[in-house]
Amino acid sequence: MFKKAVRFATNEVTLWTLGLIALFLAGDMPGPSICLFKWMGIERCWGCGLGHAVHDALHLDLAGSFAHHPLGIPVLAVILGRVIGLARRSIQPPIPPTWTRKTC
Numbered sequence: 134m135f136k137k138a139v140r141f142a143t144n145e146v147t148l149w150t151l152g153l154i155a156l157f158l159a160g161d162m163p164g165p166s167i168c169l170f171k172w173m174g175i176e177r178c179w180g181c182g183l184g185h186a187v188h189d190a191l192h193l194d195l196a197g198s199f200a201h202h203p204l205g206i207p208v209l210a211v212i213l214g215r216v217i218g219l220a221r222r223s224i225q226p227p228i229p230p231t232w233t234r235k236t237c
Contacts (some may be wrong), residue, residue: 143219143223145215145219146174146219146220146223149215149216149219150172150214150216152156152212153191153212153216155180156184156187157191157192159184159188160188166202166204167178167180168180168181179202180181182201182202182205183184183201183202183204183205183208185201185202186198186199186201186202186203186204186205186206186208187208187209187212189201189207190205190206190209
């Protein structure tokens, strides 16, 4: 059971970390967009704005991040907290429940 939890946590840490690296490296990339709303002709997409806001926050451009989406910085804080918590959990050994400890 613990091995499955560690495997899931490390996979999730890997996915979140790769996602943040992709957002850090991606900017205004030339070429077609992968956004469905842009394909439909809608210019303002909250998802795209949030992605740009996280990108700007990762580059420490806090004013630009807030201009793209006001929740970009809190979202980045939540994602980083999740990554740190999962990484910490996968490194530390599990603590057994109190009812299984022997008190002799």
